[in-house]
Amino acid sequence: MPAVQSLADRLAERTARHDMRSRWFGAGRTVIAVAQLSFMLLTPVKALLVPVVGLGDYPHCNSVRAASAMCLGDTGVGPEAQRWLLIVILAVAASGYRPRWTAIPHAWATYSIAVSIAVPDGGESVAMIMCFFMIPIGLADDRTWHWQQPTRELAPSWRTLTFVAFLAVRVQIAYLYLDSAISKFGVADWANGTAEYYFLRDNMFGVGKPWDGLFLTLSKSAFVVVALTWGALIIEIAIGVCVLASDRWRKAGLAMDIVLHGSIILTMGLWSFALVMIGSAVVCATPEGRAPSGARGTARPATDDLQVQVRPPSPVH
Template sequence: MSAPLISLGRMVHRAQLHDPRNRWFGAGRSLLAAAHITVLAFTAPAALLAPILGDEQAPHCHGVTAVSAYCVGGEAISQQWRRWLMVAILVVVASGYRPRWTAVPHAWVAFSIGNSIALPDGGESVAKIVTVLIIPICLADNRTWQWQAPRSPIAASLRTMSFVAFWAVRVQIAGLYLDSAISKLGVADWVNGSAEYYFVRGHMFGVAPPFDDLWLRLTEIPIVVFSMTWGAIIIEILIALCLMATSKWRRVGFVMDILLHGMIIVTMGLWSFATIMIASSCVAAMPDRRTPLADSPSDSDANADAAASVDVEAKPFATVPAGLREA
């Protein structure tokens, strides 16, 4: 059988077995919300909306951004009320309550932060995209809490939409890391291995306490600077490749993502950015496994042994066990 048909068969089989209701997705989604909670709860609205030289006064409410949480209702609603409304929504999302019903409000808050504050960073841009992409995944989740074990199968249409959304997240995050790595190769300081020397001494970000003195001293050593600079490029490429590979390699990519952004936190701070990137990679690294659900309550005991996780990598055309609900 030709390779394209085999690959198509594997993809169809994975779609039939796909069930995103696992702790990987729950943890990633909660981390996304937690990152924005830190931004809103610990930063006053006046700071987030501070005027930037050469830019219009925030919040930005023109065009489609008029639906932002910072804009709806106009001046009749204070920015403090808006702030705590968004925090309340994010707390509910982070708790894991009713993913199906909190998906759109979560995306609305991420959109509002990413488009209306004066100076959003790269993490805000990623969050507003990922929270939209995971809406179909959340719609497939009818549980009260995302931490509960699923008790009913997913409808075929919702499962298909969720599977496509899962792949969209993987492609988006993998593409982001690959683009970041490749773009660095066009900058002389990255190619010659000195970029990190200037980054840790930058006026906009730079090193953050309590390890600032340590990093300033370490980056005076040429081999350390070279290793940090090229290490960042290499690990970004590896993360991109791993997130497009099998479940095993996606987990490896996720570990590398934690190491990369953990180093960013230790050196420069940037907690919310690093948390958003780790959370997005957690969603993209979801395993291709699920626990089969019994066809009916009476079948539960009979299918107990069949409830082991199914590895869809091994047999692309294997018959789906009786305990599995097919799309």
């Protein structure tokens, strides 16, 4: 059918010029690693592995959880050494050194954190999923540092594999935001626009200094509370739609993501969770095509690397 053939041709064209070896991808990967690194550096082992009533001591090393770095105790490695092992892996990944070599260890580190600590939040799960989806992209990245521009063309097989992985990342992030927003409409406080009033006053996650006076005063206005509550839902829906769209719209989604999670950092904290989500949005905003510097090929340059050279006119004799 002509429509199917046209779709196949467009897909083949996009795959042929697809290349994720970009500073955008490197920056997103670094932000995710820094989020997890800050969490592991600033949290003592006794807090990471605190016993939970009804669930016993942590880590749980049954089934697939035995693959966690926190389950290396049988070899004589203590929990403090395990923590520092994860810190080193995350630090190397955050530096951008050898993405091809560090992609799998990075995923292993995020997996170990997500399945082994006693009280994980959503950020640990998102980081784990993102890092596993980014493994093919990392394995295709032959740069010494992920801050560098590539110098060689990417093989067609790697283009196809990374294209599929990139789609999976975007679909996953879009699902997270759309599901988060839509599910909130089933909660009375979100539906009637009062949720932010109660969140700002929550004993554990409420607004802290130095912003508490300002936000608590503003939240006494019904208009402000409704704007904050429904505004968050609208932004979440917009982000979910934008990450599935073109390069320009994905960058718009990134801007909204920074505003949303930057506001959460200012009011409620949740630094590691916010940084994981921002880093994921940066990865989603990565332009799909680029031309390696110093290499011959047909890859189209990305907009972030596109340069126009103007040659001065020859003198007239």
